[in-house]
Amino acid sequence: MSSTFTHISRRSLATAVKNAASVQEISVSNSTLPPNSRIFSMIQPTGRIHLGNYLGAVKSWRTLAESNTDPSNKFIYGIADLHAITVPKDPKQLKEYRYQAIASLLASGLDTSKCILFFQSAVPEHAELNWFLTCMTSMGALNRMTQWKSKAQQSDSSSILEENVLEMTKAGLFCYPALQAADILLYKSTHVPVGDDQSQHLELCRNVAKTFNSTYNTDYFPLPKTLLTPAKKILSLKTPAKKMSKSDPVATSCIYVTDTPEEITLKIKKATTDSIQGQVYFDPVERPGVSNLINIVSGLSNKSIDEVVEDMSFINNHKELKDYVTNIIIEEFDAKRQLYDELMKDRSYLESICTQGRDTAREIASTNLQEVKQIMGLD
Incomplete structure (x- = not known):
């Protein structure tokens, strides 16, 4: 992921928000990105990328960046290592997985002259904006999310208000959709390529952006559109009733x-x-x-x-x-x-890619966060 963002005017942002009153879903394969688009997506560092990751996310990231001919459009892709620790990880394994993920993305064809590629944890503005937005996100909205229930091994009908669920669910796991919203909005992203299983979280992100804009009488955050990846869910080769996953015991x-x-x-x-x-x-x-x-x-x-x-x-x-x-x-x-x-034998090269991506991402993130703090009276 590379270069810097062109600043979008308030007028164009207002137009974007107005046009997104009923935000539609767009297919990656037939989408035409307007000028000054900012495309954002992240993948968790679970080690080597499998076929489902590749078709569900990475191939679309590459296609979007490669097919772009407008220099005003920017592509920001990251390793979501803050999200990874909602379930505790062995430190040595997590570090290795982070670099395996970077190497997998580069090997899959991501060109860092056309996109920014970085570790989420290396840009502290993600965590700071997360707190601002968590303060504006209702418990009810978070409770309706389904992924925290599956990761906490609860049923889809479970509620955080149930005593046994409340005791077994870590706050980070319950609240991480607010961090997802912060990840996206920190770069004032206009489009997010996701699979259909993430559409619910992107809708929450749009609602958080609307709440912020309404609370502070501003049009600062655009409402990001969903770019649906063309590949359908890739299933387990042995048990095609469930998703392909590296945690599969087979x-x-x-x-x-x-x-x-x-x-x-x-x-x-x-x-x-x-x-x-x-x-x-x-x-x-x-x-x-x-x-x-x-x-x-x-x-x-x-x-x-x-x-x-x-x-x-x-x-x-x-x-x-x-x-x-x-x-x-x-x-x-x-x-x-x-x-x-x-690539895995050349750690210094991977470090240089991560440093370059971190610096470029922070340049954008720090500017935008300062503007958010001014709007909120925290400057």
Whole structure:
């Protein structure tokens, strides 16, 4: 992530807020970004990036930055290490995971001459704005969020007001959507590329921005639009009823950008399909395993599901299907894996990238936070 932001005028911000009265969702694949757009997104440092991370976030980040021809548009991508500690982590492992995440993003094609790339914790303005916005966020709004419930191993119907839930839930886990809002609004972001599972948090962010603007009679924060990533949710190779995750106890259920061709071949070979032979077709209900493989190819090839199924018309059995999918994945990741290995051996280079990103991000963040403090009477 790179360079500096062009300051947007109050008039253009007011127009943006007015136009976003009913904020629509836009697809990354067919979006046209207006001038002075600020695109922001982060990924948690859980180590190496897997196929679901790559298609759900990273590939879209790269596409947005690469396809941009307007120098007034800025792209800010980060490693959300403050969010990572809502569940305690081993310090040595967290540090290693942070650098693995940076190396994975670089190996996946992010160009730091076209975007800013940094560690969230290296920009203290995130935490400061978080407090300002937490003071404006209702407990009810936070209670309606679903992700803290899943991370706290509670049911979707659970409430923070239940005594057992209250005792078991850490405040940071419950309040982290306010930090997400601070992350986005700190850079006065206009667009946020996310998967559909994050749409709820982005709606809360917009509500927090509206509350701030209304409370202080200003139009300072734009209401960020959702840029929906084109890839659908990538499912576990072994249990296609759930999301692909590196926490899955079955090692062959998850493919990493850094996997060798041999590892990819083995994992796809063991992927769950079904008992239906013959022509391949997409049916997530009746054929979840096969449909997941089709979806993977669709995401990697930038083709629609129908186009992928047409390309697979020659396939008549599961072995042919798995061989086809394996070749697509290996072709996508082989060079990236080799670059990742080289980057992880060059910690000084990774440090230089993080330092450059931190300095550029702080230049923007400190200016904006000072303006927020002036609005609030804290300057």
